[in-house]
Amino acid sequence: MLLIHCPWCGPRDESEFGYGGEADIARPPDPDALSDAEWADYVFMRTNTKGRFKEQWVHIHGCGRWFTLVRDTVTHEHGEAGVFGGVEPEADG
Amino acid sequence: MQRYSIFSLARNALTGHRNWPQAWRSPAPKPEYDVVIVGGGGHGLATAYYLAAEHGIANVAVLEKGWLGGGNTGRNTTIIRSNYLWDESAAIYEKSLRLYEGLSRELNFNIMLSQRGVLNLAHNEHDLKEMARRVRAIRGNGIDSEILTPAEIKKLVPAINVSKDMRYPILGASLQRRGGVARHDAVAWGFARGADDRGVDIIQNCEVTGIDRKGGRVTGVRTTLGPIKAGKVGVVVAGHASVLADMAGFRLPIDSHPLQAMVSEPIKPVLDCVVMSNAVHVYVSQSDKGELVIGAGIDSFNSYAQRGSWQIIEGQMGALVELFPVFSRLRLMRSWGGIVDTCPDASPILSKTPVEGLYFNCGWGTGGFKATPGSGWAFAHTIARDEPHPLNAPFSLDRFATGALIDEHGAAAVAH
Numbered sequence: 001m002l003l004i005h006c007p008w009c010g011p012r013d014e015s016e017f018g019y020g021g022e023a024d025i026a027r028p029p030d031p032d033a034l035s036d037a038e039w040a041d042y043v044f045m046r047t048n049t050k051g052r053f054k055e056q057w058v059h060i061h062g063c064g065r066w067f068t069l070v071r072d073t074v075t076h077e078h079g080e081a082g083v084f085g086g087v088e089p090e091a092d093g
Numbered sequence: 094m095q096r097y098s099i100f101s102l103a104r105n106a107l108t109g110h111r112n113w114p115q116a117w118r119s120p121a122p123k124p125e126y127d128v129v130i131v132g133g134g135g136h137g138l139a140t141a142y143y144l145a146a147e148h149g150i151a152n153v154a155v156l157e158k159g160w161l162g163g164g165n166t167g168r169n170t171t172i173i174r175s176n177y178l179w180d181e182s183a184a185i186y187e188k189s190l191r192l193y194e195g196l197s198r199e200l201n202f203n204i205m206l207s208q209r210g211v212l213n214l215a216h217n218e219h220d221l222k223e224m225a226r227r228v229r230a231i232r233g234n235g236i237d238s239e240i241l242t243p244a245e246i247k248k249l250v251p252a253i254n255v256s257k258d259m260r261y262p263i264l265g266a267s268l269q270r271r272g273g274v275a276r277h278d279a280v281a282w283g284f285a286r287g288a289d290d291r292g293v294d295i296i297q298n299c300e301v302t303g304i305d306r307k308g309g310r311v312t313g314v315r316t317t318l319g320p321i322k323a324g325k326v327g328v329v330v331a332g333h334a335s336v337l338a339d340m341a342g343f344r345l346p347i348d349s350h351p352l353q354a355m356v357s358e359p360i361k362p363v364l365d366c367v368v369m370s371n372a373v374h375v376y377v378s379q380s381d382k383g384e385l386v387i388g389a390g391i392d393s394f395n396s397y398a399q400r401g402s403w404q405i406i407e408g409q410m411g412a413l414v415e416l417f418p419v420f421s422r423l424r425l426m427r428s429w430g431g432i433v434d435t436c437p438d439a440s441p442i443l444s445k446t447p448v449e450g451l452y453f454n455c456g457w458g459t460g461g462f463k464a465t466p467g468s469g470w471a472f473a474h475t476i477a478r479d480e481p482h483p484l485n486a487p488f489s490l491d492r493f494a495t496g497a498l499i500d501e502h503g504a505a506a507v508a509h
Contacts, residue, residue: 001402002394015404019393021348040494044346044437048335050397073349073397 006059007067007081020056022046023068049073057081094290096201116282117289122296122321126154128476129314129323131301131337133157134166135277136454136461137329138284138295139469140476142200145291147470148477153293154323155285156316158300162281165331168399168431169462170354170376170388172367174211174272176231176238181487181499182440183234188484189467190271196466202283204275205381210366211272212241212250214416216261220372223503224267231269241266252363252419259415261373274367274378280465304340310449311341325450327476332397332432334442334455343447346493347434347456350391351401355428357420359383368416371503375412384426387413391433391459400430433459438498443472443485452476453490 002014028034028042047053053073058066071078095101095114105113128144130137133155145151157163173193175186197204215221224240231238243255246266255263285295296318303315304326313322328337338345360383369376374389389409392401406428414421436442436456441464443454454472457464471485481489492498 001404013404014394014402021395036494036496040346041344044493045344046335046346046348047344048348048395050333050336050349053395055395071394073395076396076398 002076004057004069004078005081006062006065007083008063008065009059012059012062016059016061018058018060020058020066022048023054023056094201094286097203116286117295119297120294122154122156122294122299122316122318125313125322126294127152127323128325128327129153129321130155130327130329131314132164132329132331133161133281133285133295133297134164134329134331135162135281135284135465136331136457136468136472137327138281138288139466140327140329140454140472141293141295141469142284142288142291143470143473144477145288145293148473150477151292153288154321155288155293155295156299156301156314156321157295157297158317160297161285161295162278165431165433165461166277166281166465168354168429169277170378170386171274171277171462172211172272172369172376172378173206173275173463174269174367175236175463176211176213176227176267176269176272177501178227178230178503179499179501180234182501183231183236185467185471185484185488186464187234187236188470189464192466192470193275194271196280196283200283200287202279202286204279204283206273206275208271208273209378210249210268210270212246212366212368213267214246214263214368214370214372215265215267216263216370216372218264221265224265227503228267237269237271239268239270241268250364250366250368252417253368254416254418261415263416272367274380277462280462284469301337301340304337304448304451306341306448306451311451325452325476325479327452327454327472329454329472331434331455331457331461334434334453338446338453341446341448341451345442345453345455345490346437347442348395349397349432349434350394351396351398351430352388352391352433352459353401353405353428353430354386354388355406356380356384356386356426357423358426360385360423363419364417370412370416373412373415375409375416377413377417385420385423391435392430397432398430399432433457433461435459437493439501440499441468441488442490443468443475443481443488444490445475445479445481446490450479
């Protein structure tokens with residue numbers, strides 16, 4: 001089981017978290033301009049990196065908040081969690 | 094190739110079994126092949142076998158980074174069935190089951206196919222209705238499937254708990270009697286021996302590190318044993334499809350996850366069919382050695398490490414002892430993980446790619462073993478003719494752009 005550091009709650013068991021897959025998949029700014037292939041790329045295609053991979057987790061059985069993690073998909077080593085929108089955990093008190 | 098028979102067995106017994114030839118050669122790679130197959134698991138070896146046997150293309154190499162069948166072929170729970178909802182899936186999985194039924198004879202290699210029946214349990218009203226719909230669809234495709242009542246289930250599987258005071262009582266089940274299990278290693282070895290006999294070079298401990306292209310066309314592969322030129326390249330690397338696609342400069346709609354399986358200590362015969370429960374999340378059968386072979390769902394996170402998390406094992410053990418209270422005091426002997434490449438519609442990709450002469454067979458998710466011969470058969474056709482067979486045309490990569498997805502989430506052994 002992974003030990004995941006929630007930016008707000010600290011280290012908790014993986015079973016407290018929900019997984020959100022690859023991070024930084026941005027919705028296209030002008031959806032009408034996209035071809036079918038470009039839509040398929042946005043909706044379905046994934047980088048699925050072997051190695052350091054930026055992903056999203058949600059502390060679903062805890063504070064309920066989303067954050068990002070850069071985790072190695074071979075060793076499971078990961079560093080500090082990141083937060084969306086630049087909100088620092090400390091600032092949230 | 095020395096054929097296996099009662100006579101060759103007797104002849105070799107007389108000489109103390111010292112004179113059996115190797116089942117396949119281990120040649121050094123040639124500088125160039127007509128077709129290079131990347132991945133020496135069941136699907137890759139089946140592809141090479143059918144390329145040689147059905148299409149007369151024998152100047153073929155199978156490159157395997159480890160040992161034959163050492164990936165998901167040797168890590169699955171060996172279940173075979175063709176009880177899929179949609180016509181496209183039913184056709185290819187049923188083709189596979191039919192090939193399995195004749196495979197020991199075709200390959201002269203005992204794959205120990207045991208058509209002991211696959212039982213899918215229903216635990217609530219919705220399950221029952223969905224099951225009735227599914228059974229009708231399956232029968233409509235000419236595939237055997239029937240519905241059992243709890244009393245009939247109890248008669249078929251005496252050890253199972255059909256009492257009404259379970260948390261999720263068993264209300265019925267569908268049964269595919271032609272489903273069952275086979276020896277997974279034997280499937281890989283049988284195809285390897287058959288392919289080698291027809292001239293295919295099987296090269297183990299040879300990892301592909303790059304895919305060479307020129308003008309949008311594949312020209313060969315780079316490997317840990319040096320470059321190998323190829324007219325066509327078929328990639329069949331369950332668990333690493335995205336990594337190989339990256340070498341060729343495109344992306345796939347795939348996420349790689351760990352899938353765990355485990356066996357109990359061996360016990361006397363207690364369970365003579367395969368039992369699956371989508372709702373409580375476990376599937377179980379008993380091997381010829383007496384071990385219960387148990388599996389369930391994937392770990393949620395992306396991973397290339399062939400191991401998973403403890404709570405996944407704990408969850409399926411809870412489901413197992415609810416269905417079979419008699420198993421509660423058994424000890425688990427081993428657990429292991431493999432990496433499964435899952436697609437958004439829970440259906441595989443057997444397809445041409447943006448690179449000419451490069452073909453991908455991937456995305457079988459949690460259920461590829463049952464498809465091994467059919468997958469290899471259709472993929473060999475795709476490579477040989479440079480166009481998909483009608484069986485695998487619906488499983489092309491461009492379905493994600495056209496929207497013609499084949500949603501088989503409900504056909505998985507357990508929900509993912």
